Amino acid sequence: MSGSKAEDLNKSKSTEPAIALKRIRTIMRSTADTGPINSEGLFVVSKATKLFIEYLAKGSFDFAKSGTLSYDNLAKMVNENDKLEFLLPIIPQKITVREYKEILSKESDGDSSEEEEQSGEEEEAAAKSS
């Protein structure tokens, strides 16, 4: 069973959780009706979170024109990727004041009964117009 030294090194790296399991547990348990999580589950979530951070960093860097990853690059990725929809409320695309005023004037032209729905779509509409 005991592999070469290189293998052991590799193994220890992949089994050492990147993010403290205790913190992961705290966040997981903050969700109201979550049951107990076993240690394997905790380990997998920690590793998945690491993969997710890498996924976001790499994906948004593809939008970076200079060598600097900016918030706008990240927001663009979130906006264009369907499976990242859950991040839209916390990583909205930024819009200029002028764009915002345009949206407002468009909204007041439209049916006022749809106000509730439209406010949610504002960001998306703004993203498309930019």
Added chain:
Amino acid sequence: MVERIEDLNLPAAVVARLIKEALPPSANVSKEARAAIARAASVFVIYLTASSTAVARKKNHKAITAQHILEALDQLEFESFVAPLNEDLENYRKVIKEKKDSKASSKKDDTMEVDDAEPEQDDE
């Protein structure tokens, strides 16, 4: 329970390091982008937990296991994470088993062979 709201954030230094490791060495990351990725990662944990809870519940399981989480990732279209995670999990199980075995053998002073160490560990 959560005592301080900061406990729901992932450690900033760890997140910064993971971002840096994912990008080419010459890349820079704006402060704002770094903070947003950290926030996104916290939300991801909650999102994944909620989905895993739903998977577990469907099977009438109360506790969340690695399998529930992997299934949830698949449902959330992060199926590309599943293969590397399975690999990590396999290694994790091996390490836990080795630890248990060495503990058992040192305790019992090698008089007994431990042939069936359960890797499953339910805390709480």
